[in-house]
Amino acid sequence: MFNRRIELKTPEQIGLMRRAGLLVGETLELLRTSVRAGISTAELDAIAEDHIRSGGGIPSFKGYGQPPFPGTICASVNDEVVHGVPGARVLAEGDIISIDCGAIIEGWHGDAAITVAVGEVPAEVAELMRVTEESLWRGFAAARLGGKVSDISHAVESYVRSQGDYGILEDFTGHGIGSAMHQAPDVPNYGKPGRGPKLVRGMALAVEPMVTLGSKHTEVLDDDWTIVTNDGSWAAHYEHSFTLTPDGAWILTALDGGEQRLGELGVPFGGR
Structure with a gap:
C-alpha cells in the first residue's frame, strides 16, 4: 500500500507536474x-514510449x-x-480502446486516459464514451477549495446515473498523484458529497471514471493485470490529473489546462 499521508505540493512542484502532464497529454493525442484498424497494441505502446522518452520523460507504468x-x-x-497489457492484439474496425498513460519528469508524475x-x-458504445468523458468533467466542476473529495465522486456518479443504466x-x-503515481487519497466514482479529505491548495488528484454498458463487477485475467467485466459488457475509461488554485481548477494533463471545457461548464479556470 502507498503512504496514506496526503502530499501537498509547492507551486514549483505543481509546475513540474504540469510539464509531466503536458507530455502525457501530447502522447495521448499522438496515440488518438x-x-x-490493423495496428497492434504493442505498436501503440512503442509509439508512446518513444514520444515520452524523446520529450525528456520516463514512462510511469513500465x-x-x-x-x-x-x-x-x-x-x-x-x-x-x-490495466490491459499491450501485445500482439490487433485492433479491428468497430473496437474501442482505452489508453492509460503516465510520465515522470524530474520525479513528478502525470497520469491520464x-x-x-x-x-x-x-x-450505444459512442454514448457510453460520451457519458464517461462528460462525467469526468462534471467531477472537476464540483471541486472547490474547502470542499471534500467525495464532492467529485458524487458529481461523477450523479451524471452517469442521470444518463442511463x-x-x-x-x-x-x-487517486492522489505527485512524487508517486498512486498516493492518498482515493477518489471513488460514486458516493455521497461532503465526505473524505478536504480539498486544499497543493493537493493533486487523478480522477478517472470507469463505466460499463452492464455490470460493475470485474475479473482479472491470467496476466495478473488486465481487468475485464464479468459479463462481457464493453467499458470506457477517461482520466485527467488536476489541482485547485485560488483561481479555480487546473487540469494538468489537458493541453489547454482544461480552460475550454471548464468554461463551457461555467467553472473558473485556475491555470496559468
Missing part, C-alpha cells in the same frame, strides 16, 4: 491519431507493481476496462 507491468501504456480493448473508437462503433466500477478508483 495513431489508432486504426516496471510498476508486481508482477512488473511490461508496457508504457495500458491498452484495454472492448470489455477490458483498465482516453477511450478511442476504431472507426464506426454502435450508437450504466455500471460504475467501485473496486478501482482515482
Whole structure:
C-alpha cells in the first residue's frame, strides 16, 4: 500500500507536474491519431514510449507493481476496462480502446486516459464514451477549495446515473498523484458529497471514471493485470490529473489546462 499521508505540493512542484502532464497529454493525442484498424497494441505502446522518452520523460507504468507491468501504456480493448497489457492484439474496425498513460519528469508524475473508437462503433458504445468523458468533467466542476473529495465522486456518479443504466466500477478508483503515481487519497466514482479529505491548495488528484454498458463487477485475467467485466459488457475509461488554485481548477494533463471545457461548464479556470 502507498503512504496514506496526503502530499501537498509547492507551486514549483505543481509546475513540474504540469510539464509531466503536458507530455502525457501530447502522447495521448499522438496515440488518438495513431489508432486504426490493423495496428497492434504493442505498436501503440512503442509509439508512446518513444514520444515520452524523446520529450525528456520516463514512462510511469513500465516496471510498476508486481508482477512488473511490461508496457508504457495500458491498452484495454472492448470489455477490458483498465490495466490491459499491450501485445500482439490487433485492433479491428468497430473496437474501442482505452489508453492509460503516465510520465515522470524530474520525479513528478502525470497520469491520464482516453477511450478511442476504431472507426464506426454502435450508437450505444459512442454514448457510453460520451457519458464517461462528460462525467469526468462534471467531477472537476464540483471541486472547490474547502470542499471534500467525495464532492467529485458524487458529481461523477450523479451524471452517469442521470444518463442511463450504466455500471460504475467501485473496486478501482482515482487517486492522489505527485512524487508517486498512486498516493492518498482515493477518489471513488460514486458516493455521497461532503465526505473524505478536504480539498486544499497543493493537493493533486487523478480522477478517472470507469463505466460499463452492464455490470460493475470485474475479473482479472491470467496476466495478473488486465481487468475485464464479468459479463462481457464493453467499458470506457477517461482520466485527467488536476489541482485547485485560488483561481479555480487546473487540469494538468489537458493541453489547454482544461480552460475550454471548464468554461463551457461555467467553472473558473485556475491555470496559468
